[in-house]
Amino acid sequence: MNMEDVAKHGLVLLGCGKMGGAMLKGWLEGGLPASSVYVLDPFPSDWLKSTGVHVNAGVPEAPAIALIAVKPQMMGEALPAMQALGNGTTLFVSVAAGTPIAKFEDVLGAQAPIVRAMPNTPAAIGRGISAIVGNGNTTPAHMVLAEALLSAVGQVVHLENEGQIDAVTGVSGSGPAYVFHLIETLAAAGEAQGLPAAMAMQLAKATVAGAGALAEAAEEDPSQLRVNVTSPNGTTQAALEVLMDEANGFPALLGRAVKAATDRSKELARG
Secondary structure, eight states, rough: HHHHHHHHHEEEEESSSSSHHHHHHHHHHHHHOGGGEEESSSOOOOOHHOOOOSSSSOOSOOSSEEEHHHHHHHHHHHOOOOOOGGGTEEEEEEOOTTTOOOHHHHHHHHTTEEEEEEOGGGGTTEEEEEEEOOOOOOHHOOOOOOOHHHHGEEEEESSGGGGGGHHIIIISSSSSHHHHHHHHHHHHHHHHTTOOOOOHHHHHHHHHHHHHHHHOOOOHHHHHHHHHHHTTTHHOOOOOHHHTTTTTTTTHHHHHHHHHHHHHHHHHHHO
């Protein structure tokens, strides 16, 4: 099964909010025919209606893919619409947070091939990263296809087991919010040192975005990049002595933050 099969047999998208919309945009720009896509969404946007895809007009009998992108609280209401496709040839891919594979198997059938994915919000500009894991019914070809679909909005990594998805949620799923807060606080700190608010925010945004791009592009790892910026007894070292403090700096703070998100992810999965 490949993207040609998807174009031939159809793709069903259940939910077309920010994440579903970002993926749909990536697929269409990548050459997937609009006529092959069937979207089910209770509140279709004007943009969605303008794409030429089928909107709330039923689904094919045996689509290649059914991608589930509804909010977790809507899952109970929306998922039964997919029940008729279960235990067949359709591959199900879920990007809904907090819903484990077992819950999908209960509704869709024990024989259904199901891939669970955890993307993040930079997918909206094609700079996301998704982690994927399949159930026992998925084949290597299924996983390649799931990766191809999610690659439309960024990078993809494969997990060894579903238990790792809670930690992924804590690092990359929730992680953009940590970085946004870093930008907020960095700008506020600059303002406190006498910079105009707008300039402090511009400096903070560009610094975080630029450092992230450099970290991805450079051959050195982030630890070496940090050393490269740090002159002995200079300004960066003075700041890092605060940030790298084992008790009160980033190591302890981010450790607690990621653990809190991971623990909450586990609680949500238990229902």
